[in-house]
Amino acid sequence: MTADFAPLRTERLTLRLLQPEDAPDLHRLINDWDVVRWLSRVPFPYPRELADEWIASTHRQLAEGAAWHLAIVGQDGDTEVLVGCVGLTRQPETRRAELGYWVGRRFWGFGVAAEAAGRLARWGLAHLDLDRIFAHVLEENARSAAVLRRIGLAESGRGEAQFLARSAKLPVLLFEGGREDLTAPVPLPEPPLLAEPAPPDSKPMMLVAACALIDADGRVLLARRPEGKPMAGLWEFPGGKLDPGETPEEALIRELREELGIDVSAACLAPFTFASHDAGRFHLLMPLYLCRRWEGSVTAREGQALAWVRPNKLADYAMPPADKPLVALLRDLL
Numbered sequence: 001m002t003a004d005f006a007p008l009r010t011e012r013l014t015l016r017l018l019q020p021e022d023a024p025d026l027h028r029l030i031n032d033w034d035v036v037r038w039l040s041r042v043p044f045p046y047p048r049e050l051a052d053e054w055i056a057s058t059h060r061q062l063a064e065g066a067a068w069h070l071a072i073v074g075q076d077g078d079t080e081v082l083v084g085c086v087g088l089t090r091q092p093e094t095r096r097a098e099l100g101y102w103v104g105r106r107f108w109g110f111g112v113a114a115e116a117a118g119r120l121a122r123w124g125l126a127h128l129d130l131d132r133i134f135a136h137v138l139e140e141n142a143r144s145a146a147v148l149r150r151i152g153l154a155e156s157g158r159g160e161a162q163f164l165a166r167s168a169k170l171p172v173l174l175f176e177g178g179r180e181d182l183t184a185p186v187p188l189p190e191p192p193l194l195a196e197p198a199p200p201d202s203k204p205m206m207l208v209a210a211c212a213l214i215d216a217d218g219r220v221l222l223a224r225r226p227e228g229k230p231m232a233g234l235w236e237f238p239g240g241k242l243d244p245g246e247t248p249e250e251a252l253i254r255e256l257r258e259e260l261g262i263d264v265s266a267a268c269l270a271p272f273t274f275a276s277h278d279a280g281r282f283h284l285l286m287p288l289y290l291c292r293r294w295e296g297s298v299t300a301r302e303g304q305a306l307a308w309v310r311p312n313k314l315a316d317y318a319m320p321p322a323d324k325p326l327v328a329l330l331r332d333l334l
Ligand SMILES: Nc1nc2c([nH]c(=O)n2[C@H]2C[C@H](O)[C@@H](COP(=O)(O)OP(=O)(O)OP(=O)(O)O)O2)c(=O)[nH]1
Pocket: 189, 208, 209, 210, 229, 230, 231, 235, 236, 237, 238, 239, 240, 241, 242, 284, 320, 321, 322, 323
């Protein structure tokens, strides 16, 4: 079974598919008691053939959508260097996945694990059907617990896990987090204010215009919030924040052209309903329009995933909390 995966990059690292040629380096790095003693499912000594088998199995699991185990590689001049591995394993029948990683001893102390694990976890929440990431670490593994905290997971309890290399069940700390915990800190843009000046202790109001595009079959277009934005991975109605001085219709015409490459006229935007939602740091006010006519064909201009969804299937798509009441109204209408 062959797998395909576009490498993920971070400031210093690349996360890519493991290749058969990585086996000797992988074996050298992992066949080290100081690495293996912290890992639950890895034997010690680590047989050389196991490196080949493991690499082949990562391709199978990735092709099946069961797990994404990747090589962490760094750059030493022009040479690529294997540093460790990081993986996400889907828990069957849930929207949860387990995060795991290890880093070769000579690369410890540089923040590699947090950089790689944080990147893969955020990618998973943005691109796979996941809502929660969990992990466990040996109770005495303070270094790894610190990594998980640094990427945004919080301790959720205690348990026990079998540690193969130690032939023992040992106490572990459980960690868990969702997209609100794991989103990389993205500075929140200044929300456009509806009325100025606002009383000093009131929440800023963010005005966002959104549109349900409806095709000839009565399907609704949803777009997936890309990695790096707050709530990455959730599905939403196309649209965005109003620029200063814009009307909601002008903002939508601009956003639909920028995001989807289509031309819509104000006359084709029918006001439908609105969301008024306490979003924590601001209050979101979002008029939702319906649009059945546009020019051009809908294309993902910003690399975002798009889905044309039948009204009775809208509930299968995880959406921001503000959208929930809108979806119910839309389903009743269509
Ligand atoms: N477009 C859209 N935004 C939504 C929906 N539901 C919901 O809570 N929001 C929130 C998410 C964000 O906090 C806000 C939209 O802001 P955004 O950052 O995506 O907007 P934008 O396209 O102007 O983004 P940017 O230029 O600042 O990157 O509204 C929805 O269905 N569609």
